[in-house]
Amino acid sequence: MLKASLSSKVDPRDAKLSMAHFYVAFTALLVGGLAGLLQVLVRSGKFQLPFGIGYYQVLTVHGVLLGLVLTTFFILGFHLAAVSKTSGTLTNKQRTVGWIGFWIALVGTVMAAVMVLLNQASVLFTFYAPLKAHALFYLGLTLVVVGSWFNSAVIIMKYAEWRRANPGQPSPLLTFMALINTLMWCVATIGVASTVLIQLLPWSLGIVDTVNVGISRTLFWYFGHPLVYFWLLPAYMAWYVVVPKVIGTKVFSDSLARMSFILFLLFSIPVGFHHQLLEPGIDPAWKFLQVILTFLVVIPSLMTAFSLFATFESFGRSKGATGLFGWLKKLPWGDARFTVPFIGMVAFIPGGAGGMVNASHQMNQVVHNTIWVTGHFHLTVATAVVLTYFGVTFWLVPHLTGRTLTKKMNKLALTQGILWAVGMTFMSGAMHAAGLLGAPRRSSFSEYGGAAQAAEWIPYQIAQAVGGSILFIAVLLMVYIFINLAFFAPKGEQEFPVGEATNQAEKAPMVFENWKLWLGITVLLILFAYTIPFIDLIQNAPPGAKGGRFW
Amino acid sequence: MHMHKFEKIWLIFGVTALLVFLTVLGVSAFYLGNQPPSCLATVDPEKVDTTAPFNEPGLKKVEGKDWDYELVFVAQAFAYTPGDVEVPLGAKVKVIATTKDVIHGFEVAGTNINxxxxxxxxxxLVTTFDKPGEYLVLCNEYCGSGHHMMTSKIKVVE
Incomplete structure (x- = not known):
């Protein structure tokens, strides 16, 4: 049965559901990318927004569309396709649940987008209370999350069905990975759903006057850090399972890949305080505990780095490579399905190192809320993750639409990846440098009353505008490639590459499928890291904040 | 579950480096006292102007404490009070701040005050101003349309 499902195509009905998600994702990329271009231009000091449009409104569009909409819709679409491919076609009931989820999330997205465009919600994508957006903005975001829960239910149902049909067998690797990411998402979204439904929505509707800022932020960041792993793990799925097949080799180790995903599930959530290190109201000992838990994801990250480069090296050597780095020459650099995600992997090395600085108990103070942080996550999510999504798009979209990636498109895709790398080197590099000098993130162009220090930042802001403009060209290319692959590429068969494990005989230990155990440990770690400081925040709460609309 | 020999070496090396790193952070935090600002005191945001010490923003000499001065800032959209302040070179200062409305940042550019x-x-937070010059104070957490205009100045003078 496993063999049969591996060789088959994703069912056209499931393909349609996946593609629906991708249309939304790439629309978000186009509009969000344009917003990004406007921002870097404004911040260069040489350009002003027309028609009285506010910088922070554009910034909200950029963050919501790229940070929330592009990622969430792409991930849901990719999960569905990966599970349908490796565990079999969805049942009609599962697919219906998936469509309901899609429409709920889309309605929510449109509601939030309309409020942002009407300037009723210029609160950025983190919507920190007590900046008070229109209630429909919060309701829209809630619907996006609720819709994602329906799609999560599809993944969980399909997994359960596969396990029932194959007792005693480890689930297909891609399904297992999609399930882990889904479970992490479900546990994490409880936090953001709680603050929005219990605190922000009643307050924005005028039912209550004030909001407890400390609790709202803590619930937000309980969700906010697993959110970044929710973005990252689909890229890891592609790195572990897809890329080896693309270059024509096997998955380095099925069991170790599963173990690293389990570790991500455990250590992604009880770590939100490392985003709140400089905040009052939280005892520093609890901050430190969460710093330690944060750093434990270093272990699965090192495992991932090892297994990827081991895959590449053993492939190169099997092709006769010699010397320490001779295998690099044997890699299929002309194949965008490999090269574009590979650029992403490389970007993740400085991205991860910068992340360690950010999460360090003390060093955080040097960079917190400076544009260094913006530079950091443009390396991680906006390069490593997004270029891998693009690398997936190059084969997944034609696979789903019954078309092929032509030589010409492949070439364009390579150009796209290289332009992205060049643009991001300028933009992210300049952001890191300016951040170390103190330039703040999330701020419009300002000379800060003619301060000499602020004048030093302006050349870096011009470099950001140069990089950002190159990136926008890369965005346009990517949207063009997507439209080609979705509607115009020649009909044909495009492979859905799923790598097989090196040692098929060695079955993954069944303990990895024991969800009572792994979810149990996840919950225990969360309770351990959060219970006491959270009770402290409630018991020692100051009078609430009224807040309001400040834009 | 099989693990390659090189992977074991790599992970042992990595985990050891991690432990050393976390130990350094821990010793710095708990032995040397380098904790991030984590004040646990609260204030009614509606009564900031009438609550000490925020009823008198600015620099004040204090006696019998671990620091020589207290520097009180009140933040509100889109300004800090005081708008500029002079601090004597080498002074050990406790900076105390709160806000009357939404969340703000308090960053002194070019220093670790953040x-x-x-x-x-x-x-x-407690800090020592040991370099003379004019320092820009700015808001580094988005607070509304005038966020990027929200500044103050600290002059460190001999």
Missing amino acids: MMVEPGYISE
Whole structure:
């Protein structure tokens, strides 16, 4: 049965559901990318927004569309396709649940987008209370999350069905990975759903006057850090399972890949305080505990780095490579399905190192809320993750639409990846440098009353505008490639590459499928890291904040 | 579950490096006292102007404490009070800040002075101004349309 499902195509009905998600994702990329271009231009000091449009409104569009909409819709679409491919076609009931989820999330997205465009919600994508957006903005975001829960239910149902049909067998690797990411998402979204439904929505509707800022932020960041792993793990799925097949080799180790995903599930959530290190109201000992838990994801990250480069090296050597780095020459650099995600992997090395600085108990103070942080996550999510999504798009979209990636498109895709790398080197590099000098993130162009220090930042802001403009060209290319692959590429068969494990005989230990155990440990770690400081925040709460609309 | 020999070496090396790193952070935090600003005191955000020490923003000499001065800042959209202040070179200063409305940042560019200011909470940190010059204070947490205009100035004078 496993063999049969591996060789088959994703069912056209499931393909349609996946593609629906991708249309939304790439629309978000186009509009969000344009917003990004406007921002870097404004911040260069040489350009002003027309028609009285506010910088922070554009910034909200950029963050919501790229940070929330592009990622969430792409991930849901990719999960569905990966599970349908490796565990079999969805049942009609599962697919219906998936469509309901899609429409709920889309309605929510449109509601939030309309409020942002009407300037009723210029609160950025983190919507920190007590900046008070229109209630429909919060309701829209809630619907996006609720819709994602329906799609999560599809993944969980399909997994359960596969396990029932194959007792005693480890689930297909891609399904297992999609399930882990889904479970992490479900546990994490409880936090953001709680603050929005219990605190922000009643307050924005005028039912209550004030909001407890400390609790709202803590619930937000309980969700906010697993959110970044929710973005990252689909890229890891592609790195572990897809890329080896693309270059024509096997998955380095099925069991170790599963173990690293389990570790991500455990250590992604009880770590939100490392985003709140400089905040009052939280005892520093609890901050430190969460710093330690944060750093434990270093272990699965090192495992991932090892297994990827081991895959590449053993492939190169099997092709006769010699010397320490001779295998690099044997890699299929002309194949965008490999090269574009590979650029992403490389970007993740400085991205991860910068992340360690950010999460360090003390060093955080040097960079917190400076544009260094913006530079950091443009390396991680906006390069490593997004270029891998693009690398997936190059084969997944034609696979789903019954078309092929032509030589010409492949070439364009390579150009796209290289332009992205060049643009991001300028933009992210300049952001890191300016951040170390103190330039703040999330701020419009300002000379800060003619301060000499602020004048030093302006050349870096011009470099950001140069990089950002190159990136926008890369965005346009990517949207063009997507439209080609979705509607115009020649009909044909495009492979859905799923790598097989090196040692098929060695079955993954069944303990990895024991969800009572792994979810149990996840919950225990969360309770351990959060219970006491959270009770402290409630018991020692100051009078609430009224807040309001400040834009 | 099989693990390659090189992978074992790599992980042992990596985990050891991690432990050393975390130990350094821990010793710095708990033995040397380098903790991030984490004041636990609160204030009614509606009564900031009438609550000490925020009723008298600015620099004040204090006696019998571990620091020589207290520098009190009140943040509100889109300004800090005081708008500029002079601090004697070499002074050990406790910076105390809060906000009357939404969340703000309190960053002194070019230094390690950086903390969040949240309604209802008091933020504090102790620092020594050991380089003369004019330092830009700015808001580094988005607070509304005038966020990038929100500044103050600290002059460190001999």
